Amino acid sequence: MANLNTWEQFWYYLVNNGSYVLSQFVRHFLISIYGVLLAAIIGIPIGIIIARKRQLSAFVISVANVIQTVPSLAMLSIVMLGLGLGVNTVIFTVFLYSLLPIIKNTYTGMASVDKTILDSGKGMGMTSFQILYMVELPLAMSVIMAGIRNALVVAIGITAIGAFVGAGGLGDIIVRGTNATNGGAIILAGALPTAMMAIISDLVLGFFQRRLEPKKV
Amino acid sequence: MPKENPIVVFKDVKKVYRGGNIAVEHINLTINKGDFVCFIGRSGSGKTTAMRMINRMLEPSGGTILYNGEDIHKTDAVKLRRRIGYVIQNIGLMPHMTIYENITLVPKLLKWPEEKRRKKAKELIKLVELPEDFLDRYPSELSGGQQQRVGVIRALAADQDLILMDEPFGALDPITRESLQELVKHLQEKLGKTVVFVTHDMDEALKLATQIVVMDSGHIIQNASPSEILQHPANDFVEDLIGEDRLMQARADVTTVSQIMLKNPVSITPGRSLSEAVRLMRQRRVDTLLVTDDDDYLKGYIDIETLNTSYRHATSVSDILNTKIFYVVDDTLLRDTVDRILKRGLKYVPVVDKNGKLRGIVTRAAIVDMVYDTIWGDSDDGGESGSEKNENTSRSGAASNAREV
Numbered sequence: 048m049a050n051l052n053t054w055e056q057f058w059y060y061l062v063n064n065g066s067y068v069l070s071q072f073v074r075h076f077l078i079s080i081y082g083v084l085l086a087a088i089i090g091i092p093i094g095i096i097i098a099r100k101r102q103l104s105a106f107v108i109s110v111a112n113v114i115q116t117v118p119s120l121a122m123l124s125i126v127m128l129g130l131g132l133g134v135n136t137v138i139f140t141v142f143l144y145s146l147l148p149i150i151k152n153t154y155t156g157m158a159s160v161d162k163t164i165l166d167s168g169k170g171m172g173m174t175s176f177q178i179l180y181m182v183e184l185p186l187a188m189s190v191i192m193a194g195i196r197n198a199l200v201v202a203i204g205i206t207a208i209g210a211f212v213g214a215g216g217l218g219d220i221i222v223r224g225t226n227a228t229n230g231g232a233i234i235l236a237g238a239l240p241t242a243m244m245a246i247i248s249d250l251v252l253g254f255f256q257r258r259l260e261p262k263k264v
Numbered sequence: 265m266p267k268e269n270p271i272v273v274f275k276d277v278k279k280v281y282r283g284g285n286i287a288v289e290h291i292n293l294t295i296n297k298g299d300f301v302c303f304i305g306r307s308g309s310g311k312t313t314a315m316r317m318i319n320r321m322l323e324p325s326g327g328t329i330l331y332n333g334e335d336i337h338k339t340d341a342v343k344l345r346r347r348i349g350y351v352i353q354n355i356g357l358m359p360h361m362t363i364y365e366n367i368t369l370v371p372k373l374l375k376w377p378e379e380k381r382r383k384k385a386k387e388l389i390k391l392v393e394l395p396e397d398f399l400d401r402y403p404s405e406l407s408g409g410q411q412q413r414v415g416v417i418r419a420l421a422a423d424q425d426l427i428l429m430d431e432p433f434g435a436l437d438p439i440t441r442e443s444l445q446e447l448v449k450h451l452q453e454k455l456g457k458t459v460v461f462v463t464h465d466m467d468e469a470l471k472l473a474t475q476i477v478v479m480d481s482g483h484i485i486q487n488a489s490p491s492e493i494l495q496h497p498a499n500d501f502v503e504d505l506i507g508e509d510r511l512m513q514a515r516a517d518v519t520t521v522s523q524i525m526l527k528n529p530v531s532i533t534p535g536r537s538l539s540e541a542v543r544l545m546r547q548r549r550v551d552t553l554l555v556t557d558d559d560d561y562l563k564g565y566i567d568i569e570t571l572n573t574s575y576r577h578a579t580s581v582s583d584i585l586n587t588k589i590f591y592v593v594d595d596t597l598l599r600d601t602v603d604r605i606l607k608r609g610l611k612y613v614p615v616v617d618k619n620g621k622l623r624g625i626v627t628r629a630a631i632v633d634m635v636y637d638t639i640w641g642d643s644d645d646g647g648e649s650g651s652e653k654n655e656n657t658s659r660s661g662a663a664s665n666a667r668e669v
Binding site: 161164166168169172177185 | 345353
């Protein structure tokens with residue numbers, strides 16, 4: 048092994064531990080997705096509510112802002128005190144970090160829908176629920192999607208740290224590499240897929256976001 | 265006036281906004297089926313507030329509004345709005361829906377089947393002279409005028425009887441605006457819809473409305489037909505709103521033929537001989553004679569050309585009588601007559617009363633006076649009274665009548 052350079056060692060590691068890396072990759076991805084999904088399920092309705100009741104928006108967004116400012120390792124530790132070691136702690140931390148971009152973008156997207164369109168929708172006899180799902184959400188969707196995209200990229204990074212609380216994922220491989228002597232190749236085997244995952248998620252969601260872009264009047 | 269078919273009735277309606285701002289007060293108004301009602305006033309006059317209360321976009325703070333006889337406060341707001349078309353200034357087409365989806369939005373809410381919606385959309389797009397393949401486009405691919413055409417037919421899609429329009433053409437350029445005004449007027453008359461139209465443009469109101477409601481600081485100042493408003497503006501405010509130019513023109517528009525006609529036309533009876541006719545022509549210095557019977561009923565005319573050519577074989581006026589004569593009744597508006605006189609190239613037109621008795625003639629010279637008055641108006645002779653004007657007209661009319669020979 049020692050006579051191979053770092054890249055050759057990296058390939059060697061990948062070839063021999065391919066299924067392990069792949070399983071950690073999938074695990075990493077799922078942890079991030081679950082956290083973001085959970086944040087979307089909670090955050091989008093909150094965003095809709097504060098777009099309707101503007102006086103709440105300042106309060107809700109500043110709370111989400113405070114959460115965002117806590118360093119991720121500190122947050123992970125705090126959540127760990129409550130939820131203990133394991134995957135749930137990481138999912139919950141990802142959830143907390145994803146709330147701000149999702150709430151904020153939902154709010155912005157909803158607020159940026161042209162008032163005259165809402166007026167004409169209401170005047171034509173749409174119920175407020177119909178206005179929400181036939182007009183506001185379709186028009187705000189690209190902005191909401193931008194928030195989700197943002198959240199997912201951040202989430203993939205946080206999940207990598209999740210290895211410290213025993214959640215597994217690609218962070219596990221990185222930690223393993225840092226503990227080994229001359230573990231550069233192992234670190235790469237964990238870090239490169241993590242980076243790739245973040246970049247590809249960003250591209251894919253960016254594509255969807257553009258597809259959802261409403262036509263300009 | 266019999267109010268046989270009111271579609272909307274305001275009964276002492278009042279709207280107070282938060283903070284105690286009174287938007288409208290003491291609004292009593294009846295809108296009949298098939299009427300084109302314009303609410304006109306400056307911004308802040310409450311015209312839009314009054315309109316928006318009809319489909320419950322705003323709730324009145326007091327009074328009741330009836331739609332087809334029922335108190336709208338007791339009906340479901342959503343169902344009410346689906347029965348009332350709604351067109352706003354900024355068009356408000358859904359940018360993420362195709363034109364087809366936009367037009368058939370209300371029918372879709374009413375759960376019409378797909379084929380019926382498709383049929384309706386095709387029918388409507390034809391009505392506003394847009395090509396059928398526009399149905400699959402998005403609003404952003406249409407010009408402003410085209411978009412508002414779609415906005416108008418969207419308000420008709422579910423066969424609404426009443427259409428509310430809130431300054432719908434305010435944002436369009438003058439040419440587009442004019443063509444849309446014509447379109448809306450045409451559709452309204454053709455389909456028999458009732459339209460409530462908010463505008464601040466008096467030209468637009470005069471052009472479209474059958475009933476104009478002038479509003480100022482939340483009150484109805486005057487509610488009358490366009491011609492009534494022009495002839496009898498309720499106060500200085502209304503006069504101001506109409507503008508001096510239009511008032512002047514309006515005066516011209518409502519002058520009747522009898523007001524400017526010459527009162528003693530040169531006439532002869534059919535029994536007279538031709539030599540008598542010639543003598544009369546020479547004496548009064550005219551080249552045609554109107555022929556009436558003994559009771560002054562208009563029969564026709566003779567002119568000097570026919571008289572000259574048939575002098576040898578004809579003896580009496582009745583032999584060369586030309587009965588194809590164009591005349592007007594004395595209470596018709598001058599406005600309608602002027603066009604005919606000018607277009608037909610007639611030197612004058614005889615005026616008869618309802619029974620056909622000859623009363624006078626309108627000459628081209630009299631029309632010149634009319635046009636002069638319209639252009640120069642009161643500038644040279646201040647507040648002249650109607651009778652003085654008539655005298656003026658007849659004097660100059662007589663002079664030029666002589667010159668025609």
